[in-house]
Amino acid sequence: xxxxxxxxxxxxxxxxxxxxxxxxxxxxxxxxxxxxxxxxxxxxxxxxxxxxxxxxxxxxxxxxxxxxxxxxxxxxxxxxxxxxxxxxxxxxxxxxxxxxxxxxxxxxxxxxxxxxxxxxxxxxxxxxxxxxxxxxxxxxxxxxxxxxxxxxxxxxxxxxxxxxxxxxxxxxxxxxxxxxxxxxxxxxxxxxxxxxxxxxxxxxxxxxxxxxxxxxxxxxxxxxxxxxxxxxxxxxxxxxxxxxxxxxxxxxxxxxxxxxxxxxxxxxxxxxxxxxxxxxxxxxxxxxxxxxxxxxxxxxxxxxxxxxxxxxxxxxxxxxxxxxxxxxxxxxxxxxxxxxxxx
Amino acid sequence: xxxxxxxxxxxxxxxxxxxxxxxxxxxxxxxxxxxxxxxxxxxxxxxxxxxxxxxxxxxxxxxxxxxxxxxxxxxxxxxxxxxxxxxxxxxxxxxxxxxxxxxxxxxxxxxxxxxxxxxxxxxxxxxxxxxxxxxxxxxxxxxxxxxxxxxxxxxxxxxxxxxxxxxxxxxxxxxxxxxxxxxxxxxxxxxxxxxxxxxxxxxxxxxxxxxxxxxxxxxxxxxxxxxxxxxxxxxxxxxxxxxxxxxxxxxxxxxxxxxxxxxxxxxxxxxxxxxxxxxxxxxxxxxxxxxxxxxxxxxxxxxxxxxxxxxxxxxxxxxxxxxx
Numbered sequence: 255x256x257x258x259x260x261x262x263x264x265x266x267x268x269x270x271x272x273x274x275x276x277x278x279x280x281x282x283x284x285x286x287x288x289x290x291x292x293x294x295x296x297x298x299x300x301x302x303x304x305x306x307x308x309x310x311x312x313x314x315x316x317x318x319x320x321x322x323x324x325x326x327x328x329x330x331x332x333x334x335x336x337x338x339x340x341x342x343x344x345x346x347x348x349x350x351x352x353x354x355x356x357x358x359x360x361x362x363x364x365x366x367x368x369x370x371x372x373x374x375x376x377x378x379x380x381x382x383x384x385x386x387x388x389x390x391x392x393x394x395x396x397x398x399x400x401x402x403x404x405x406x407x408x409x410x411x412x413x414x415x416x417x418x419x420x421x422x423x424x425x426x427x428x429x430x431x432x433x434x435x436x437x438x439x440x441x442x443x444x445x446x447x448x449x450x451x452x453x454x455x456x457x458x459x460x461x462x463x464x465x466x467x468x469x470x471x472x473x474x475x476x477x478x479x480x481x482x483x484x485x486x487x488x489x490x491x492x493x494x495x496x497x498x499x500x501x502x503x504x505x506x507x508x509x510x511x512x513x514x515x516x517x518x519x520x521x522x523x524x525x526x527x528x529x530x531x532x533x534x535x536x537x538x539x540x541x542x543x544x545x546x547x548x549x550x551x552x553x554x555x556x557x558x559x560x561x562x563x564x565x566x567x568x569x570x571x572x573x574x575x576x577x578x579x580x581x582x583x584x585x586x587x588x589x590x591x592x593x594x595x596x597x
Numbered sequence: 598x599x600x601x602x603x604x605x606x607x608x609x610x611x612x613x614x615x616x617x618x619x620x621x622x623x624x625x626x627x628x629x630x631x632x633x634x635x636x637x638x639x640x641x642x643x644x645x646x647x648x649x650x651x652x653x654x655x656x657x658x659x660x661x662x663x664x665x666x667x668x669x670x671x672x673x674x675x676x677x678x679x680x681x682x683x684x685x686x687x688x689x690x691x692x693x694x695x696x697x698x699x700x701x702x703x704x705x706x707x708x709x710x711x712x713x714x715x716x717x718x719x720x721x722x723x724x725x726x727x728x729x730x731x732x733x734x735x736x737x738x739x740x741x742x743x744x745x746x747x748x749x750x751x752x753x754x755x756x757x758x759x760x761x762x763x764x765x766x767x768x769x770x771x772x773x774x775x776x777x778x779x780x781x782x783x784x785x786x787x788x789x790x791x792x793x794x795x796x797x798x799x800x801x802x803x804x805x806x807x808x809x810x811x812x813x814x815x816x817x818x819x820x821x822x823x824x825x826x827x828x829x830x831x832x833x834x835x836x837x838x839x840x841x842x843x844x845x846x847x848x849x850x851x852x853x854x855x856x857x858x859x860x861x862x863x864x865x866x867x868x869x870x871x872x873x874x875x876x877x878x879x880x881x882x883x884x885x886x887x888x889x890x891x892x893x894x895x896x897x898x899x900x901x902x903x904x905x906x907x908x909x910x911x912x913x914x915x916x917x918x919x920x921x
Contacts, residue, residue, distance in 0.1 A: 581747030
């Protein structure tokens with residue numbers, strides 16, 4: 255390789271790294287702004303000074319309750335669930351090399367939802383049991399989808415079809431559980447059908463926060479191998495990636511995050527689907543979009559929740575807003591993939 | 598074959614009349630049916646269930662034929678009104694009617710639901726058949742799933758601010774044949790009759806279409822017109838059923854595959870027999886829903902999805918990789 259080409263490649267890499275840093279920092283900044291807005295806005299607008307004093311433990315009449323009990327848990331739930339959905343969605347999309355193969359479409363979130371609904375509404379179990387059950391159910395769904403679509407030669411298309419079938423079954427099960435458990439309880443139903451941050455409470459958050467703090471680093475560390483997997487099975491093996499081990503760890507961490515996020519907020523529609531492709535568009539090809547996709551996810555959730563709360567005369571749950579935003583994109587993506595003949 | 602299907606129909610009619618949150622004994626059943634002078638509680642329960650049973654038989658027949666027509670027109674084993682998103686399209690139009698046009702009667706729903714199903718069907722087929730290879734099962738299913746997701750978000754967004762629509766819509770959305778009154782049946786019959794008639798008439802031509810467009814043209818079939826007419830009949834049937842009973846999925850898929858598996862691929866047989874199969878499946882599912890949800894009832898759409906989704910999975914695992 256001549257020196258000039260080498261320089262050229264290095265320059266390209268520097269350029270991509272700069273772009274990645276720029277994107278990541280701006281996303282993080284945007285997230286900070288949205289978090290502040292989530293704490294300040296509400297039925298009454300509190301200035302940043304009051305919010306900070308309430309957060310630091312000072313007792314201010316009205317402010318303390320609104321900020322610490324209502325807005326802070328809501329903001330944190332959105333923050334962590336959004337990050338988890340974005341990261342996990344991107345993991346599946348990259349691993350299966352198809353943007354359509356995301357946890358919403360292939361029924362993994364539906365599996366966790368069904369387990370969580372069963373534990374919360376029917377059995378009235380403790381939060382720990384809910385968390386464990388949703389993780390186990392998420393993993394079981396993954397195993398079931400994989401086992402059913404394993405016929406040779408492996409095709410992602412078949413996996414998606416099987417996943418849609420499983421998704422249909424699990425949704426029917428959720429409707430049944432909602433009917434048996436919470437008759438006429440529409441807020442509960444909406445939470446489990448499209449996702450909502452309404453009624454998030456501090457005590458529900460620890461499992462989600464812990465899992466994101468443990469699993470996100472795993473996913474980020476393995477992201478180097480993930481980008482090798484993206485090249486295809488054979489290429490990845492010859493580049494020295496432990497394909498099977500990497501896959502198992504990635505799936506485990508992604509499902510843990512997904513399941514606990516779902517158990518906390520319900521399956522917020524399309525966040526797991528949108529984050530990866532948006533992050534990729536922002537970062538460009540050739541640099542890992544793992545962290546950016548998590549950031550895109552949390553920005554999406556927080557922004558959509560703000561829009562849902564304040565943009566209209568009625569308050570919409572966050573899942574309805576992300577659903578309306580995400581579905582046209584899904585249709586556009588399908589049209590583009592069909593035109594190219596990728597399906 | 599006819600004997601078996603008549604026996605099956607009879608069994609499910611009796612089951613539908615006798616079973617539910619209140620079990621009815623034989624003599625009470627006969628009292629309710631043939632002795633209008635007896636006014637016992639059980640007899641009245643039976644009379645209440647008559648219209649429901651007739652309605653579920655009709656809806657099931659419509660959905661069954663609609664499914665087999667859709668599969669024949671698209672030459673695609675995974676076509677069903679619910680999978681293709683047609684039900685949700687009907688739902689969106691009905692909700693818009695309730696919210697913006699103050700519509701509340703069945704014969705007004707029906708036109709809106711028909712318009713909604715037609716628009717959605719065209720849209721989904723449009724997306725699904727783009728690109729190489731035409732409408733493969735995967736492309737169609739994905740287009741249907743995406744459209745369903747998009748439309749159901751819109752439906753939720755429309756009903757949340759309007760509690761009166763939410764109340765009305767919830768009764769419709771559950772996908773239940775429980776609301777089947779004689780009025781609803783009367784509204785339904787013309788649509789059912791026209792749809793079934795077209796379905797039976799186009800059977801032989803659809804058989805030719807199954808050999809491929811070129812062969813069909815060679816045999817003297819106008820493929821474009823045939824597809825249009827058959828698709829219209831399919832949408833008419835499922836749109837009308839959806840308007841009156843709410844979105845009920847997978848009946849068409851189940852009925853058609855059941856018949857094809859037992860009686861072979863001749864569409865002249867499949868189309869009429871899937872009417873019977875659809876009627877049996879829907880009525881039995883309704884009975885199961887009444888028993889499983891007792892003392893309330895589980896809506897029939899949930900039951901059919903629970904039975905139908907595994908079939909979808911099975912078809913996906915069996916299908917040739919190329920066609921996926």
